[in-house]
Amino acid sequence: MNVEETKARASPREFSPKDDLPEEYRKAATRMLEFHANSEIMGAYLERPFIRKAPSLERKMAFSAKVQDEIGHGQLLYRAAESLGVKTRDEMLDDLAEGKGKFLNCFHYPLESWVETPMIAFFVDGAAMRRQATLKKSSWEPYAHAMDKICFEEGFHVKHGESILGELMNGSKKEQEMTQEAFDKWWPRILQFFGPTDDQSSHHDFAADVGLKVMTNDELRNAFLNTYLPKAKKYGLEIPDEPRIRENDDGTYDVVEDDLDWDEFFTIAKNDYEPGVGQIEGRKHAQDAVEWVRNALDEQEAIAAGGQSPQAAD
Amino acid sequence: MIWEVFRQNQAGDYHTHCGNVHAPDREMALLFAEVQHGRRKPTNSLWVVPQEEIGEVDTEDAKFGGTTNKSYRFARTYNVEPAAEEVEASEKELTEAERKRGEA
Numbered sequence: 001m002n003v004e005e006t007k008a009r010a011s012p013r014e015f016s017p018k019d020d021l022p023e024e025y026r027k028a029a030t031r032m033l034e035f036h037a038n039s040e041i042m043g044a045y046l047e048r049p050f051i052r053k054a055p056s057l058e059r060k061m062a063f064s065a066k067v068q069d070e071i072g073h074g075q076l077l078y079r080a081a082e083s084l085g086v087k088t089r090d091e092m093l094d095d096l097a098e099g100k101g102k103f104l105n106c107f108h109y110p111l112e113s114w115v116e117t118p119m120i121a122f123f124v125d126g127a128a129m130r131r132q133a134t135l136k137k138s139s140w141e142p143y144a145h146a147m148d149k150i151c152f153e154e155g156f157h158v159k160h161g162e163s164i165l166g167e168l169m170n171g172s173k174k175e176q177e178m179t180q181e182a183f184d185k186w187w188p189r190i191l192q193f194f195g196p197t198d199d200q201s202s203h204h205d206f207a208a209d210v211g212l213k214v215m216t217n218d219e220l221r222n223a224f225l226n227t228y229l230p231k232a233k234k235y236g237l238e239i240p241d242e243p244r245i246r247e248n249d250d251g252t253y254d255v256v257e258d259d260l261d262w263d264e265f266f267t268i269a270k271n272d273y274e275p276g277v278g279q280i281e282g283r284k285h286a287q288d289a290v291e292w293v294r295n296a297l298d299e300q301e302a303i304a305a306g307g308q309s310p311q312a313a314d
Numbered sequence: 315m316i317w318e319v320f321r322q323n324q325a326g327d328y329h330t331h332c333g334n335v336h337a338p339d340r341e342m343a344l345l346f347a348e349v350q351h352g353r354r355k356p357t358n359s360l361w362v363v364p365q366e367e368i369g370e371v372d373t374e375d376a377k378f379g380g381t382t383n384k385s386y387r388f389a390r391t392y393n394v395e396p397a398a399e400e401v402e403a404s405e406k407e408l409t410e411a412e413r414k415r416g417e418a
């Protein structure tokens with residue numbers, strides 16, 4: 001299939017590993033999936049310390065279940081990505097460790113205090129879920145199938161995150177103030193989740209034409225603001241004056257782009273932002289620490305495949 | 315040789331198990347699967363898999379989902395209005411799964 005034929009056939013769940021797809025498609029789909037998979041993993045590492053820091057047994061259990069889910073989402077997505085035949089799972093995981101793999105802007109920032117957890121667990125997971133729900137219509141069938149499973153689980157994440165937010169905003173004055181502070185800090189980053197406005201996004205056109213991207217950045221940001229902005233207000237959070245958000249008559253929003261820090265955003269996109277660099281390193285250490293497990297599994301796989309492992313032959 | 319058969323209704327759907335056939339090789343297994351399982355039910359694709367290649371774990375060997383109360387894994391547990399339609403849809407699926415587990 002050439003690019004034109006691919007564009008003509010593009011529709012939800014249309015292409016599977018059986019199809020002979022052009023390299024442009026395979027590369028674009030791999031880039032999206034790898035970014036998505038890396039983000040699941042880096043997000044999980046960010047939330048992991050809160051299994052320990054959670055204030056109650058229920059929250060501890062929920063965070064532990066959530067982190068486990070996110071790592072699983074990463075694995076599902078690496079599978080969907082490697083079935084495109086461009087990169088293997090090992091290559092993607094190594095690139096992530098070496099600081100070459102890209103991932104979501106929000107996961108380059110440190111997550112230090114309990115009051116910050118709903119910024120990720122409610123707002124970022126909510127934004128991610130908005131986007132993921134549209135990707136159930138991806139033209140790459142393995143991606144759409146991964147989304148079925150992931151969206152099935154995400155409802156728990158988002159509601160759990162919201163329940164923490166509600167608890168904090170109904171808590172002591174101090175808790176409310178600290179949560180508001182965390183919100184002020186995270187809100188611009190969350191608005192940047194969907195990337196720059198459409199005219200600045202370089203990969204969109206092709207990805208949209210071949211059915212990999214189903215909604216534009218602007219449409220997704222609007223849909224997110226339509227539901228999550230009222231939620232924030234409902235819990236008594238004040239929306240910061242900047243970045244300015246204008247509500248249009250048709251229910252859409254314009255975010256004043258100049259009020260957002262795009263230098264920081266693009267520094268992050270290059271993996272050059274300092275806290276993010278430390279977080280990439282931290283994950284690399286974790287990956288290195290369990291190298292012996294991967295080696296043992298590889299050896300086992302070689303034996304199961306019928307051959308004898310080199311060590312066993314000695 | 316026994317081959318397990320999986321049918322996919324339409325492109326993009328999941329292949330689901332629909333039965334098995336007795337056949338000497340893969341080619342014949344595909345032919346028998348086509349005749350037995352692809353004639354009436356809507357079929358876009360069939361898979362055949364040698365039965366002995368399938369691994370299984372069932373309720374005799376495993377306690378799926380654990381033995382203690384794990385309601386914290388389910389959206390319904392958290393007493394907030396779903397923020398968006400996709401959250402609501404997920405909650406429905408989770409609650410349905412929870413209900414069926416309860417019946418099992």
Ligand SMILES: [Fe+2]
Binds near residue numbers: 040069150
């Ligand atoms: Fe996830």
Ligand SMILES: [Fe+2]
Binds near residue numbers: 154157
């Ligand atoms: Fe999540």
